[in-house]
Amino acid sequence: MTVWDAVVGQTVVPSLQRTVADAAGYLRGGPRGAMTHAWLFTGPPGSGRSVVARAFAAALQCPTGGCGQCSECADVRARTHPDVASLVTEGLNIRISQVRELVPRAALRPARGRWQVVVVEDADRLGEDAADALLLSVEEPPERTVWMLCAPTAEDIVPTIRSRCRVVNLRTPPYADVARHLVASEGVDLETAEFAARASQGHVGRARALATDAEVRERRAEVLRLPFDLADIRQCLDAAANLVEAAKADAEKHCDALDEREVDELRKALGAGTTGRKPRNIEAAVKDLEREQKLRRTRVQRDSIDRALVDVLALYRDVIMLQLGVRTELVNEEMRPSIDRLARSGSPAATLRRMEAVVAAREALQANALPLLQLEAMALALREG
Amino acid sequence: MSQVAGSELTAGGLAEHVSPSLFATRRVLIVNDVQDVTEAVGDILVGYVRSPIEDIHVVLLHPGGVKGKKLLTALRKAGVHEVAAERLTRPDDQVAFVRAEVRRSGGRIDEHAARQLVESVGGDLRGLASAAGQLAADAPDGQVTGQVVSMYFEGRAEVKGWVVADRAVEGRTGEAVEQLRWALGTGTDPVLVTGALATSLRSLARLAGAPRGMRDADVARDLGIPPWKVRVLRGQLRGWTPNGLSQAIRAVAEADLAVKGGGNDSALALTTALVAIGTARAA
Ligand SMILES: [Zn+2]
Numbered sequence: 222m223t224v225w226d227a228v229v230g231q232t233v234v235p236s237l238q239r240t241v242a243d244a245a246g247y248l249r250g251g252p253r254g255a256m257t258h259a260w261l262f263t264g265p266p267g268s269g270r271s272v273v274a275r276a277f278a279a280a281l282q283c284p285t286g287g288c289g290q291c292s293e294c295a296d297v298r299a300r301t302h303p304d305v306a307s308l309v310t311e312g313l314n315i316r317i318s319q320v321r322e323l324v325p326r327a328a329l330r331p332a333r334g335r336w337q338v339v340v341v342e343d344a345d346r347l348g349e350d351a352a353d354a355l356l357l358s359v360e361e362p363p364e365r366t367v368w369m370l371c372a373p374t375a376e377d378i379v380p381t382i383r384s385r386c387r388v389v390n391l392r393t394p395p396y397a398d399v400a401r402h403l404v405a406s407e408g409v410d411l412e413t414a415e416f417a418a419r420a421s422q423g424h425v426g427r428a429r430a431l432a433t434d435a436e437v438r439e440r441r442a443e444v445l446r447l448p449f450d451l452a453d454i455r456q457c458l459d460a461a462a463n464l465v466e467a468a469k470a471d472a473e474k475h476c477d478a479l480d481e482r483e484v485d486e487l488r489k490a491l492g493a494g495t496t497g498r499k500p501r502n503i504e505a506a507v508k509d510l511e512r513e514q515k516l517r518r519t520r521v522q523r524d525s526i527d528r529a530l531v532d533v534l535a536l537y538r539d540v541i542m543l544q545l546g547v548r549t550e551l552v553n554e555e556m557r558p559s560i561d562r563l564a565r566s567g568s569p570a571a572t573l574r575r576m577e578a579v580v581a582a583r584e585a586l587q588a589n590a591l592p593l594l595q596l597e598a599m600a601l602a603l604r605e606g
Numbered sequence: 607m608s609q610v611a612g613s614e615l616t617a618g619g620l621a622e623h624v625s626p627s628l629f630a631t632r633r634v635l636i637v638n639d640v641q642d643v644t645e646a647v648g649d650i651l652v653g654y655v656r657s658p659i660e661d662i663h664v665v666l667l668h669p670g671g672v673k674g675k676k677l678l679t680a681l682r683k684a685g686v687h688e689v690a691a692e693r694l695t696r697p698d699d700q701v702a703f704v705r706a707e708v709r710r711s712g713g714r715i716d717e718h719a720a721r722q723l724v725e726s727v728g729g730d731l732r733g734l735a736s737a738a739g740q741l742a743a744d745a746p747d748g749q750v751t752g753q754v755v756s757m758y759f760e761g762r763a764e765v766k767g768w769v770v771a772d773r774a775v776e777g778r779t780g781e782a783v784e785q786l787r788w789a790l791g792t793g794t795d796p797v798l799v800t801g802a803l804a805t806s807l808r809s810l811a812r813l814a815g816a817p818r819g820m821r822d823a824d825v826a827r828d829l830g831i832p833p834w835k836v837r838v839l840r841g842q843l844r845g846w847t848p849n850g851l852s853q854a855i856r857a858v859a860e861a862d863l864a865v866k867g868g869g870n871d872s873a874l875a876l877t878t879a880l881v882a883i884g885t886a887r888a889a
Contacts, residue, residue, distance in 0.1 A: 453848065454811050454815055454848050455811065455812060455814075455815025458808060458811055588863060588866050590859070591801065591859075591862050593804075594800070594804040594858065594859050595862070597804075597855055597859070598855055598858075601852040601855055601856055605852065
């Protein structure tokens with residue numbers, strides 16, 4: 222077992238391993254080779270950007286290039302390694318104060334003598350100010366410091382920082398790799414793993430949730446009933462309302478406790494209850510935080526709806542495959558009989574129009590349109606074909 | 607007949623009002639806000655209630671609440687004739703009140719427009735009475751229509767959105783467009799108009815799909831609206847087919863996206879939606 226076992230279906234691993242070897246050579250007085258001080262890992266959601274970054278970080282710290290067994294590897298995995306810092310954000314944006322805490326850390330000499338690694342997950346959430354605060358350190362870091370940024374695409378990073386980074390492109394991992402990984406890491410049976418890999422369309426995190434959480438599977442099954450329950454307009458409206466309600470429930474599950482904890486921590490940090498602090502300042506800070514939390518809740522809700530729409534879209538893709546007679550494994554193979562019935566009841570042209578309606582709804586929601594209304598319009602369009 | 611505010615009533619003034627006169631046959635004194643009178647005036651009032659003079663009537667108005675409670679107790683003990691004026695809190699009662707007020711001022715108003723007036727002005731009866739009087743006087747031929755109500759009293763932005771939506775789903779596209787121009791021109795956020803259109807059409811579509819013969823109360827619960835609104839909706843539903851409603855909702859969704867997409871074409875996007883709603887209804 223090595224640190225690279227956590228990486229699923231990525232072809233870039235060998236070249237990263239060669240870089241690790243160059244880095245080790247450099248520490249022994251050799252040339253830098255492929256090793257550089259700033260990396261940008263890009264790839265679609267679920268491709269494992271931060272997983273690759275952390276595996277790379279562990280391999281750099283490990284005396285044998287990422288054995289997965291030694292204490293260096295274990296400490297990175299447990300997130301307790303003194304020379305691997307990471308910036309993870311739950312918020313919509315990385316706060317400038319978070320960056321300011323991190324930059325001095327990046328200037329330190331590595332405590333264990335190898336590399337000082339700083340991982341920024343969700344670097345696409347660096348606002349302009351936060352990116353500015355980061356820039357100097359990324360431009361000219363101390364000799365042993367390595368920045369690792371993660372973002373969906375290179376375009377999500379401001380050009381000044383992007384141009385300093387070596388970009389590593391990740392791909393959506395093949396289903397077979399995802400399934401194999403789930404069997405090995407979660408101990409689920411192969412059939413479940415294969416289902417989860419297909420159903421998630423190669424999104425590793427989603428595949429893991431589908432493979433291990435019955436509630437997530439049930440929720441997905443419910444979403445996939447949508448195309449079959451559109452007989453009259455009332456059903457269409459109900460289907461739209463259900464999607465919105467489920468997304469609200471998701472957001473509550475994800476945000477309620479988190480929101481409360483953050484407010485508590487902020488109050489404590491600002492010294493609420495101690496004398497000499499102006500309560501008004503504390504309240505203003507809490508208000509700011511609550512505004513951000515509201516935005517996050519909106520985002521979580523939107524993401525939840527989007528995930529559902531991706532599933533619906535995949536189902537129509539299955540439909541059109543059958544309508545066109547393409548011999549292929551369906552994303553929703555286990556629903557083949559009912560998908561076949563759906564395929565027979567319409568034309569490929571109508572299926573394409575339906576897919577367009579789903580895509581249009583996704584785009585509209587990204588543009589901040591009214592979720593319920595857009596989903597209603599989508600459901601009605603699906604019914605009309 | 608004279609009318610005076612409690613706070614302005616002096617002992618001397620009161621004595622003048624309630625002393626016998628050689629000339630007048632019958633006099634009425636109305637004291638507004640009797641809780642504001644001074645203690646001395648209060649004592650005189652209590653005394654007068656104990657031994658009134660025939661043909662001199664004193665009407666005291668108290669708005670409720672604790673202020674002046676001591677005086678009220680004393681007045682009651684002295685044998686004052688008390689008439690409790692109940693607050694009209696039910697929308698149906700307020701609507702009936704508005705209709706009566708408009709009739710009294712020589713005008714006519716239908717139930718729908720009266721509701722619209724209650725929604726815009728609120729439940730304050732004095733406000734409603736004066737609004738009703740003004741509308742009855744100003745409306746052409748004394749006919750107070752929903753449009754007249756909108757022109758005068760709909761300061762609240764959401765209400766303007768509802769008026770646009772009501773006209774649109776009733777198939778009165780021209781009026782809807784006119785109301786839209788007026789709403790946007792007076793600073794109504796286009797989002798409120800899309801929201802109102804979406805909500806109206808959603809209610810209609812759900813009502814259209816409700817089991818035949820479902821009672822108003824059950825429909826109201828299903829749609830999350832007050833029962834009187836169900837009657838309005840049933841009226842608005844005439845002329846619509848399910849497919850028409852479907853088209854209309856999709857048109858509003860397009861307008862919503864256009865409005866969110868960026869500013870200055872909101873009016874055009876919403877007008878397009880209104881026309882599409884009109885077409886969908888006629889189809
Ligand atoms: Zn190791």
